[in-house]
Amino acid sequence: MKSRNIAAAGIAAFTTAALLLTGCSGGGGGNSGDNGDKAAATTGTLDFYTDKAAWEPDFDELNATSKDAVDISLNTTGYSDAAQYDAFIKQSFRTQKSPGLFTWHTGDSLKQLVDENLVAETTDLWSKAIDEGWATEDLRDEYTFDGKQYCVPMNIAYWVMYYNKNIFQEQGIDVPTTWKELDAAAAKLKDAGVTPYYQTSILFTFQWFQQLVAGTDPELYKGLSTGEVKYTDPEIVDIMNIWLDEQKKGWFSDAGSTTDPAVGLKQGDFAMINFGSFFNGSLDGAGMVSGEDYGMFVIPAVNADLDTTPVAVESGPLCVAENSKQKDLGLAYSEWWMSPDAQTAWNAARGDVAFNPKATVKDPMLAELGKTVADDKHTLFTRYFEATPTPILTVALEQFGAFNANPGDPMPFLEAIQAEADKYWAEQK
């Protein structure tokens, strides 16, 4: 009797523990296909994780092309919450399920992974891409750490000014080519009862600061990202006062509005919005037609004496985990991804500018933008989001958001950012 009870209890405990352990270890689902003995496989199904959940159909659409070209299909898992996604990826490096391919961020975030040897080196892929003319050396710099490359560019976006063509036409405004003309356009719009610019108090709060600083003095902008320039320096305060002056003139939309910015531009809540060139997709989704309902232009430099017009650029990487069981498969896909065929197909699926100059860009306006920023009258600079270390960025986004919501003396906002910057740079020494 007693032994039977003990046996029953033992079986109960063992079964429960077994179920628990099975549940814990089986978290990745059954789609990891090419793991285990197929570690070195370079064809098959590649597990791909991204924080761009909305792009999942576009990645799926690309599968037909990649299957034909290199016999690799993506099994895409999209996260819609960036913070949750980042935590998941970081945790995955400690498990057997580190991803064969995943999206990440350039700048400080990528450096953290490289410093810990968590991402696979892609120097060979980049060498081939540069030799073939598939990518520019400027872009390679974004992916270079101690002379080696890690990850490949998933996409590239230039930060430009989108405008509502109908409003510009109604008000008789031509596309501005100088900062003065842009100011004149904003004043004219305001007089006509149209809010010139979009702004928000959450997340995308940095772009006007970025534009004003880089457009005034690119070296000043660079100094902020290296800690050589303080946010409280007089030059930055002067720039913030330009922004404040524009705020006082009522040139910016309500920072508290939750209206989708694409819808806002369409319905004329504001006439212009400074955004990345991926915004085409949102505007098309809102029912606007590229080149007919909306247009875009490179924002003129504040400082007319600059030799070239600075244009902010961002690039999101596709990375392969160093300890992934699908490392070879991920690198094989990465190599194909950089080719003109892949980028042409991706551009057709997603509708974006292409980092590969040899790819065909479907949207004529985006194709034109790609050519414009590549000429000798423009200089690319890294977007504030990637150029700024994460802890400083977090505070800056919040402070710029607070400034947008309640514009006033810029010093308290700048002091809050500088306090975080002081702390960060002190820790780096």
Add this chain to the structure above:
Amino acid sequence: MAVLQTPAGERAARGLDQTPGRPGRRSRKTPYQGSARGFIAPGVFLVAVLLYLPLLWTTFLSFTEYNGLGDPAWVGFDNYVEMFGDPAFVGALMNTLLWVAGTLVIPVGVGLALALLTWNLPGGIWLRLPFLIPYAISGIGVGVIWSFILSANGALDQALAVFGVTDPPRWLVDAPLNTVVMIFASSWQGVGVNALLFTIGLQSIPKEPLEAARVDGATGIRLFGSILWPMLRPLTAVVVGLSIVASLKTFDIVLSMTKGGPGRASETLALTMYRETFVNSDYGLGSAIAVFLSVVTLIASVLYLRQQLSQKHEM
């Protein structure tokens, strides 16, 4: 299982067969001790892995610097010093206290009032029912709905415009107004369930003392103050206790309505914890805030319940 249901089994399991004055037998195993341990092992394992281990790990992390990659580096009390020295943390603490006060006054107060006004009414359930419906929605859902209402040019602003109010307050932008309106939004969800709990409490009060009080001429506020309120105290203790704990960890509705902004104007402690841990990848500081929040919640609960229990004994 059947064995344990027998009187002998029960006695054995509870140790009742151990005779006082014979301490030597205390350490002797009963026939069912081994199997009992086997049965509780899965539960103990789950509690240890899912509750105690994360608690210990979080406490350990709060004394380290850790960005989620590599290994945590021991920094002693640095995170706690940094936490208390950060003005934004103090702001979040004040906002959290405002949430505690607000959710005590509105959802609990209005819930009690609603229960009192309807519990004796024929068809009172139909008056309480609409208040219960929002309880079916998640906190994020409530936040999304109220964002539509309270955002600039949202439903409320448009309704006010009909009455000629062309320059309404910026509900979700100006602090502390944004926290206050979010407390109202949260209350919209919480009133119904509190009213339900108080109604259950009122219905469980014995009729005799109520009738005796009425015979003595007690009505209205006198009846409430002398009879209903004291007899509702055990239930009130639970409702208020739950409300305090829930408000101390306010997160979802703020995240969905303002994300703690503008700036950090409407941030609560739970949001600060999330921000430091998952946005800034400063797991050490985030863990320090988590430990602080847990300790505050624990102290508040213990102090409150101890006071309530001591009052109960005095009665």
